[in-house]
């Protein structure tokens with residue numbers, strides 16, 4: 001596809017502190033929040049580095065959603081990474097690996113940050129972010145090309161988005177993702193995708209996608225493509241097929257997860273023990 005046709009505009013109106021860093025095709029969008037800084041060589045920094053560099057090497061995670069924490073309060077770091085539901089495992093791991101390094105570069109010393117590649121999202125914080133619906137920061141991207149029959153296009157898009165929202169919301173705790181297509185006006189086909197982090201409840205996912213879809217008229221009305229991304233969910237539509245058929249879910253990991261946030265034994269801070277503090281928050 002022509003890069004000019006795929007030129008996406010960054011919409012600062014909706015957003016806040018999101019930066020548009022590199023050119024396509026693989027651009028990385030991020031928000032550093034810029035609210036709280038950690039000091040270099042702090043315990044938090046060390047926890048964060050260990051946590052982020054461990055994400056993609058966790059072989060137990062085979063379904064594209066990572067939620068882990070590392071360290072002890074008050075310096076514990078929490079991270080979530082989510083791959084698009086149609087991305088193959090190897091591509092997912094490499095995207096998570098890249099984004100983990102990239103977010104540290106782009107948001108130096110930030111206690112909290114989030115970044116998006118096409119294939120994955122990464123987010124970290126010094127507070128627990130598992131199972132919490134967040135709709136800020138949010139970002140919208142649009143394809144500058146115009147639709148001719150706007151009303152009909154919007155109607156088809158809305159119906160399609162409603163369907164994908166309910167399909168994604170009814171997904172499991174491993175994946176909440178849906179793609180689909182519908183015939184639009186002027187012989188166009190509309191292709192769309194909706195995804196939540198699967199730690200959300202069905203209701204939270206539904207609410208998140210509902211809100212995200214509510215931004216489409218503001219950002220992307222009359223445009224042939226658009227995306228809205230938030231920490232907890234994202235959606236996208238185009239007039240060409242931009243996704244693969246969904247990769248089947250592997251069977252869930254054999255071993256149930258340890259209790260959430262179980263504190264590590266007191267006084268044990270050797271490297272070996274540190275590794276066991278990586279708490280796997282998905283199931």
Ligand SMILES: *[C@@H]1O[C@H](CO)[C@@H](O)[C@H](O)[C@H]1NC(C)=O
Pocket residue numbers: 034035036037109
């Ligand atoms: C955090 O650090 C950044 C970059 O060093 C600086 O621009 C920003 O003002 C700092 N924010 C706070 C809240 O200290």
Ligand SMILES: *[C@@H]1O[C@H](CO)[C@@H](O)[C@H](O)[C@H]1NC(C)=O
Pocket residue numbers: 056057093094097098
């Ligand atoms: C992550 O990237 C680093 C540096 O490019 C590489 O050495 C490492 O093998 C990668 N890890 C995974 C799991 O892809």
Ligand SMILES: *[C@@H]1O[C@H](CO)[C@@H](O)[C@H](O)[C@H]1NC(C)=O
Pocket residue numbers: 057058059060255280
């Ligand atoms: C993966 O799962 C196995 C079996 O439950 C466990 O022993 C191992 O520590 C896990 N690895 C990671 C990196 O969590």
Ligand SMILES: *[C@@H]1O[C@H](CO)[C@@H](O)[C@H](O)[C@H]1NC(C)=O
Pocket residue numbers: 086087088242243244
């Ligand atoms: C779709 O699948 C093809 C072939 O497996 C692969 O080359 C391509 O990168 C995939 N696209 C995405 C978005 O995963």
Ligand SMILES: *[C@@H]1O[C@H](CO)[C@@H](O)[C@H](O)[C@H]1NC(C)=O
Pocket residue numbers: 036074111126127128
């Ligand atoms: C996160 O860091 C901020 C700023 O240092 C602090 O005020 C807040 O209490 C921390 N949150 C947690 C859960 O530790």
Ligand SMILES: *[C@@H]1O[C@H](CO)[C@@H](O)[C@H](O)[C@H]1NC(C)=O
Pocket residue numbers: 144145146
């Ligand atoms: C789309 O329509 C707007 C408003 O009618 C116009 O300003 C803009 O140039 C059009 N964009 C393209 C790519 O044709």
